Amino acid sequence: MQMTNDATHDGGMSEERASAWAKLKARVEACERCELAQTRTKVVFGQGTVDTPLVFVGEGPGADEDAEGLAFVGRAGQLLTQILSAGGISREDVFITNVVKCRPPNNRTPSPEEMMQCGDFLEAQLLLLRPKILVCLGNTPMKWILKTTEGITALRGRWFGWRGIEVMPMFHPSYLLRNDSRKKGSPKDLTWQDVQALKERLDRYGKEKKE
Numbered sequence: 001m002q003m004t005n006d007a008t009h010d011g012g013m014s015e016e017r018a019s020a021w022a023k024l025k026a027r028v029e030a031c032e033r034c035e036l037a038q039t040r041t042k043v044v045f046g047q048g049t050v051d052t053p054l055v056f057v058g059e060g061p062g063a064d065e066d067a068e069g070l071a072f073v074g075r076a077g078q079l080l081t082q083i084l085s086a087g088g089i090s091r092e093d094v095f096i097t098n099v100v101k102c103r104p105p106n107n108r109t110p111s112p113e114e115m116m117q118c119g120d121f122l123e124a125q126l127l128l129l130r131p132k133i134l135v136c137l138g139n140t141p142m143k144w145i146l147k148t149t150e151g152i153t154a155l156r157g158r159w160f161g162w163r164g165i166e167v168m169p170m171f172h173p174s175y176l177l178r179n180d181s182r183k184k185g186s187p188k189d190l191t192w193q194d195v196q197a198l199k200e201r202l203d204r205y206g207k208e209k210k211e
């Protein structure tokens with residue numbers, strides 16, 4: 001699997017899927033469906049490799065992401081890269097995006113209306129990417145995907161399903177930046193356990209593919 005850091009690599013898709021993907025990207029990048037279009041700088045479609053068994057979904061772009069048009073490039077994104085890399089997962093081998101593709105002002109939580117409008121795009125992305133595993137980073141993507149009223153603390157590290165894709169909620173890296181303790185049972189410690197479980201499941205898929 002190969003990938004550049006700033007663009008979508010579509011080498012693993014059939015011609016038909018690659019064309020649907022390019023059309024979807026163009027639609028998202030021109031979208032003005034909801035109010036967030038008024039205040040955004042750049043639309044953040046998401047990036048990484050599309051030929052991947054593993055997709056991450058966060059809430060929405062922050063200031064750095066809005067400025068660069070790329071997902072998870074600020075401090076939280078850098079922490080995510082470090083955590084994954086420590087667990088043996090390269091950021092270059094996954095695809096990463098958000099529930100809403102434009103920055104909510106002052107990083108507020110996107111409204112249910114905004115998520116409904118933009119969620120269609122996420123759904124279309126996931127159906128084209130067809131990953132084996134989807135990691136929801138924090139409450140917002142977890143609630144959107146799993147339609148649950150439970151919080152991330154209760155559900156993180158557990159496995160669920162969505163349209164044939166295995167889903168694991170994990171803490172959002174910005175939450176980990178605010179909770180720096182590494183003590184046993186701290187959010188960082190629990191996230192480390194989650195990343196190890198994730199890697200184990202990923203390796204299992206890798207083996208199945210080779211057999």
Ligand code: SF4
Nearest residue numbers: 031033034037102118
């Ligand atoms: S957040 Fe989504 S629905 Fe709203 S304008 Fe941006 S791309 Fe369109």
